[in-house]
Amino acid sequence: MxxxxxxxxxxxxxxxxxxxxxxxxxxxxxxxxxxxxxxxxxxxxxxxxxxxxxxxxxxxxxxxxxxxxxxxxxxxxxxxxxxxxxxxxxxxxxxxxxxxxxxxxxxxxxxxxNADKVKWNGLVEYTYTSTRHDTQSNATKSKVNDDDLVFRLEPKAEVNKNWDVHARLDADMKLDKDQGSDGKVDLKRVWAEGHYDNFNVKLGKLPNAINLLSTTDDPYSGAAVTFGKDLKVTLEAGRIDAGSDFGDVGRKTSGLLPGSDEHVFKTTDDTVNFQGINFGYAKSKFYGNAGYEHMDGATFNPGYTLAKAYKNSDKAGQDNEFKANIWFVNAGYRFDHNNFFKAEYAQNTEADNYDNAYSFEYDYKGAQPENPGTWGMYLAYRNLGQYAAPWSTYGDGVDGGQKGIEVGTTYTAFRNIQFIAKYFNGKDIAADKDASKLFGRIDVFF
Structure with missing residues (x-):
């Protein structure tokens, strides 16, 4: 039976x-x-x-x-x-x-x-900005308000004990215009990463990790290698789609520098080659970095070129090749649990003007998304010459091509819910006219 x-x-x-x-x-x-x-x-x-x-x-x-x-x-x-x-x-x-x-x-x-080895993180992010510039006549101020909403997913999958895969997907919406991305989700980044003791390698479309003053964590297609312990060396190389960045010098200004009648250059071939090297040292309360970035390959129409912006931009009637050699140093020191100071400097040796950028920032305390009631604030002065900081990571406040004082604060109201506010007051460098920005953001992490 x-x-x-x-x-x-x-x-x-x-x-x-x-x-x-x-x-x-x-x-x-x-x-x-x-x-x-x-x-x-x-x-x-x-x-x-x-x-x-x-x-x-x-x-x-x-x-x-x-x-x-x-x-x-x-x-x-x-x-x-x-x-x-x-x-x-x-x-x-x-x-x-x-x-x-x-x-x-x-x-x-x-x-x-491996189901438990795939982790999904993300956020819903609402951002409000109000940007103002004096015009050439000083009679009126240009004012632009934006209401943006972002839905972001950042999955990470463990392949084995040494390798994992990362990605980032964004869907954007303009709330002030009730305009979405028409169901489009952009794959912003995707890369494989290997960890071997004091050696790390990344391959794919990955974030720039070298100099955050002159180049953001916006992605490039290529590879990065980091090795060392206290003294780390990072090598990066790849290709960058610079059309939306260099073409507007970090801002959407219809080809004009804010408050100025001078044109920024307009690229006719948007992709540039990119190489970078960084030497970083971190020990106890101190860190420091020194490095170099080289970009070339895009061409631009001289009719849209800011006068003598680059040393190779004087070939009348011809498209000229974009080239940038940016040297930089930065350092930071944590005095105690609540007080931190950092300074940065960068210079583009290929530019004839607006060729340097620098920043000084003091931070007090800090907000952690997982700890309700925590908060932090900072005070900074930044001078971001647009050709040394072509699309600066500080664009939430002071932008490339601007200088002035920036103050900001972050507060964790509830677990994984943060409120961020920033205010910039200064000048558009090329126009030498007053400029300001009010920035507010709500991040909901999951």
């Missing part, structure tokens, strides 16, 4: 005498009666998820081995109409019997095995 699957499982698991350690090493050993899988498979069998060898029975009185167990789990994994509770049991069993499933050639086993 044939036994039902539940009876067979019960008999086999009770009779099984192999230890847990031995079972893990031998795919043909019995599953011991005190193994947690006993309750799991019994529950799945009672729910009708596991179906034995296809005829709802187990063959005779033979014991259940780990390999046979994997065969039944593989069939259960192929089912889609299971409850959430049963799915959780299947996932747990798949992780336990992953080696046996792999021997069976069940490709999905690797996905189930």
């Amino acid at each position: 044939k036994k039902t699957l539940v009876s067979a499982l019960t008999t086999a698991l009770v009779v099984g005498a192999a230890s847990t350690t031995f079972a893990a090493a031998n795919p043909f050993s019995d599953v011991p009666a005190d193994h947690w899988a006993y309750d799991a498979v019994s529950q799945l069998a009672a729910d009708g998820v596991i179906e034995g060898y296809g005829d709802t029975t187990f063959r005779g009185n033979q014991n259940i081995t780990r390999y046979e167990m994997a065969q039944m789990i593989a069939k259960a994994m192929a089912k889609s109409d299971v409850s959430a509770a049963d799915k959780a049991l299947i996932d747990k069993l798949a992780a336990e019997f992953s080696d046996e499933l792999s021997n069976l050639g069940v490709r999905v086993a690797n996905l189930e095995r």
Whole structure:
């Protein structure tokens, strides 16, 4: 008389005498009666998820081995109409019997095995900005208000103990115009990253990590290598789509510098080559960096070129090749838990004017998204010559091509909900006219 699957499982698991350690090493050993899988498979069998060898029975009185167990789990994994509770049991069993499933050639086993190694982080971010510039006549001020909403996902998947994969996907909306991205989600970044003690390598479309004053963490396509312990060396190389950055010198100004009748240059070939090197040292309360970035390859129309902005921009009537050599240093020191100071300087040796940028910033305390009630503030003075800081990371306040004082604060109102406010007051460098910006943001992290 044939036994039902539940009876067979019960008999086999009770009779099984192999230890847990031995079972893990031998795919043909019995599953011991005190193994947690006993309750799991019994529950799945009672729910009708596991179906034995296809005829709802187990063959005779033979014991259940780990390999046979994997065969039944593989069939259960192929089912889609299971409850959430049963799915959780299947996932747990798949992780336990992953080696046996792999021997069976069940490709999905690797996905189930690594399900807990895929982490999804993201945020919903609302940003309001109000930007003002004096015009050339000083009679009026130009004023632009923006209401932006961003939905962002940042998945990270562990490949093995040394490698993982990162990505970032953004969907943007202009709330003031009720304009969305028409269902479009942009893949902003995607890269593989390997970690080997004091050696790190990144490959793909990845964020720039060298000089945050002159170039942001906006992505480039290429590779980065970092090695060292206290003294770290970073090498980067790749290609950058500079059309939306260099073409407007970091701002959307319809080809004009704010408050000025001088044109910024307009690229006719947007892609530039990029190489960079950085030497960084960090010890205790101090860090310091020194490095170099080179960019070339894009061409621009001299009719849109700011007079003598670059040394190779005087070939009348010809498209000229963009070139930038930016040297930089920065350093920071934490005096105690609440007080921090940093300074930065950069210079573009290819520019004839607006060729240097510098920043001084004092930070007090700091807000942590996971800790409600924490807060921080900062006070800074920045002078960001647009050709040394073509699309500066400080664009939330002082932008490339501007100089002045910036103050800001961040407050964590609830766990993973932060409020950020910034105010800039200064000048547009080229026009030598007053400028200001009010910046507000709400970040909801998940």
